[in-house]
Amino acid sequence: MMRIKEHPILDFSKERKIIRFTFNGQEVYGYEGDTIASALSALGVKEFSVSIKHKRPRGFYCAIGNCSSCHMIVDGVPNVKTCITLLKEGMKVETQTNKGELYDLK
Amino acid sequence: MKASYVIIGAGISGCSIAYNLAKKGVKDIIVVEKHYLTAGATGRCGAGVRQQWGTEMNCRLAKASIDFFSIAKDELGYQGDIEFKQEGYLIVAVNEEEDKQFAKNVILQNSLGIPSRKITKEEAKEIVPHLNTDVILSATFCPTDGHLNPFTMTDAYYQAAKRLGVTFLFREEVKSIVVKNDKIEKVITTNHEIHTSNVINAAGGYAKEIGDMVNVAIPVYAERHEILVTEPVEKIQGPMVMSFGMNIYCQQVPHGSFLMGRSNPFEKPSHNIESSWQFLDEMAKTVCTLLPPIGNLRVIRQWAGSYNMSPDRQPIIGTTDLPGFYVACGFSGHGFMFAPMTGLLLSEIILGEPLTIDITDLHIDRFKTARDIVIEKSVV
Numbered sequence: 457m458m459r460i461k462e463h464p465i466l467d468f469s470k471e472r473k474i475i476r477f478t479f480n481g482q483e484v485y486g487y488e489g490d491t492i493a494s495a496l497s498a499l500g501v502k503e504f505s506v507s508i509k510h511k512r513p514r515g516f517y518c519a520i521g522n523c524s525s526c527h528m529i530v531d532g533v534p535n536v537k538t539c540i541t542l543l544k545e546g547m548k549v550e551t552q553t554n555k556g557e558l559y560d561l562k
Numbered sequence: 563m564k565a566s567y568v569i570i571g572a573g574i575s576g577c578s579i580a581y582n583l584a585k586k587g588v589k590d591i592i593v594v595e596k597h598y599l600t601a602g603a604t605g606r607c608g609a610g611v612r613q614q615w616g617t618e619m620n621c622r623l624a625k626a627s628i629d630f631f632s633i634a635k636d637e638l639g640y641q642g643d644i645e646f647k648q649e650g651y652l653i654v655a656v657n658e659e660e661d662k663q664f665a666k667n668v669i670l671q672n673s674l675g676i677p678s679r680k681i682t683k684e685e686a687k688e689i690v691p692h693l694n695t696d697v698i699l700s701a702t703f704c705p706t707d708g709h710l711n712p713f714t715m716t717d718a719y720y721q722a723a724k725r726l727g728v729t730f731l732f733r734e735e736v737k738s739i740v741v742k743n744d745k746i747e748k749v750i751t752t753n754h755e756i757h758t759s760n761v762i763n764a765a766g767g768y769a770k771e772i773g774d775m776v777n778v779a780i781p782v783y784a785e786r787h788e789i790l791v792t793e794p795v796e797k798i799q800g801p802m803v804m805s806f807g808m809n810i811y812c813q814q815v816p817h818g819s820f821l822m823g824r825s826n827p828f829e830k831p832s833h834n835i836e837s838s839w840q841f842l843d844e845m846a847k848t849v850c851t852l853l854p855p856i857g858n859l860r861v862i863r864q865w866a867g868s869y870n871m872s873p874d875r876q877p878i879i880g881t882t883d884l885p886g887f888y889v890a891c892g893f894s895g896h897g898f899m900f901a902p903m904t905g906l907l908l909s910e911i912i913l914g915e916p917l918t919i920d921i922t923d924l925h926i927d928r929f930k931t932a933r934d935i936v937i938e939k940s941v942v
Contacts, residue, residue: 508794508818524793535793535860555818558692558795558855 459498477547492538492549493519493526504528504538505552528552533559565592565729565758567912568749570736570772573604574712575890575897576764577719578905581638584726586909591728592758594751596735600716602766604898606835606867608789608823609715610802610813611899612651612707613676616667616940619876620896621674622919623903630902631710639725640718644710645816649800651707652690653940654683654698654852656807661699667940668702678704690803692855697808709802709813712898719905739775746776746886760886762908767833767868769891778882781929782892783831785871787823788841790864792856794818803853804942810848811942812856820856822849825942835866869895873929875938879904880911880925888912889926894941 461468473488479496486495493504493516503513504526517525521540530536531548534556538549566588569576572595580593595601611631613624630637631646655661664680671678679702686701687693724730734751739761741747749756763772763780773780799814812822824845842864850857872878872892877900879890888911890904897904903919910917928935 535795555794555796558798559858 475543479549486543490543495543566590567760568758569593569762571764573602574716574901575904578901580728581719581723582905582909593730595732603867607898609712617938623900627902638718638722642714644715646710648708650705652801653804654701664702762888764890784868788866789823792820792859837864874935
């Protein structure tokens with residue numbers, strides 16, 4: 457786990473609600489208040505997507521929704537900015553290995 | 563400094579003219595550009611190339627230009643990738659008038675060797691599955707129309723022209739052109755005085771202002787046209803999808819992004835190239851109606867460029883009343899796709915060679931005479 461447990465100023469002692477989700481089919485969990493990316497990061501996941509041309513691994517980078525490095529497929533929708541999307545119970549999160557298939561919101 | 567010809571503007575037209583003249587052996591050509599390569603309309607355009615036109619002249623110019631694009635990489639000896647994608651244009655008819663007109667257009671196009679065909683909306687949906695066929699009546703499709711990267715395509719001309727000895731002056735603005743006794747003496751730029759007796763006006767949106775410098779009135783004006791690009795996704799759309807009635811063109815480029823634009827019918831002539839929220843609003847509504855799934859994509863950026871509009875929406879190419887002053891302007895949004903022929907034909911006119919395509923009808927004098935001009939209607 458990469459979570460900070462003790463901090464001189466911030467208080468991390470309060471118990472937070474556990475949020476369960478799946479990552480590439482595997483059942484995992486994060487905490488209430490996590491973004492998808494922060495939960496994955498805490499789980500030690502470093503590869504979120506791949507670069508467009510050379511398909512090199514891409515991970516948590518700008519963390520403010522600008523860089524597109526954390527684009528993942530969430531509940532079937534590609535190119536979700538996981539660093540600014542809050543984690544929700546039962547989310548299906550998958551590594552994205554292409555530019556994303558244009559989907560139909562019906 | 564001295565030049566045999568001064569070309570004003572380093573967009574694709576200016577570069578193509580420079581290349582063609584140099585290839586025919588002309589020495590001491592100087593291209594003067596106010597900003598940088600492709601800074602004007604070329605670098606801002608949708609870069610689609612099509613042969614589906616309503617006038618014979620545009621059909622001929624477009625076909626010959628596309629024939630060139632298909633061999634441009636080898637012909638120009640270019641190391642980069644011009645990204646020529648030849649997957650057609652699907653032009654949809656959204657009302658009875660267009661449906662009838664397109665049938666006529668296809669007959670004209672076919673007679674000129676352009677392999678376009680009129681298709682039903684069901685056939686159109688097979689070509690572009692995410693097309694909303696509820697809003698169209700029929701379509702025409704030409705498989706050899708396509709799309710290029712305007713930056714690398716212009717660079718290909720630029721590199722080839724430079725190898726042939728053409729000099730390019732960037733970040734230099736033409737301030738005035740000195741004419742004495744109906745003869746051009748020199749071109750004065752921000753940095754140089756270039757002695758020359760020949761000037762070629764390929765200044766795009768600023769073509770009128772260049773004409774005014776030598777008292778040649780060119781009946782053109784600049785008009786802002788806006789465009790946007792989305793985030794990239796995997797390829798789902800081969801051809802450019804276009805509608806004149808709905809006022810949209812939309813293409814997925816090889817990178818995966820969608821480029822789309824439309825005209826503002828209330829746009830006033832000006833050099834304004836700012837982006838507007840109104841365009842974003844109208845563009846989004848239009849594309850979501852015609853190609854609904856694209857509405858799920860994020861817009862990455864929007865920008866604008868100047869069309870150089872002529873009274874009949876056809877180019878003005880050729881000589882003028884002032885000896886040694888040539889024009890290649892008024893393309894009305896289609897200078898990129900005609901550029902190979904612009905360069906070839908203007909070089910033939912300048913050097914007095916027989917013309918590959920007779921473009922007498924594109925001479926500026928057509929606006930002086932009372933005869934009816936043929937207006938191109940197939941324009942977005």
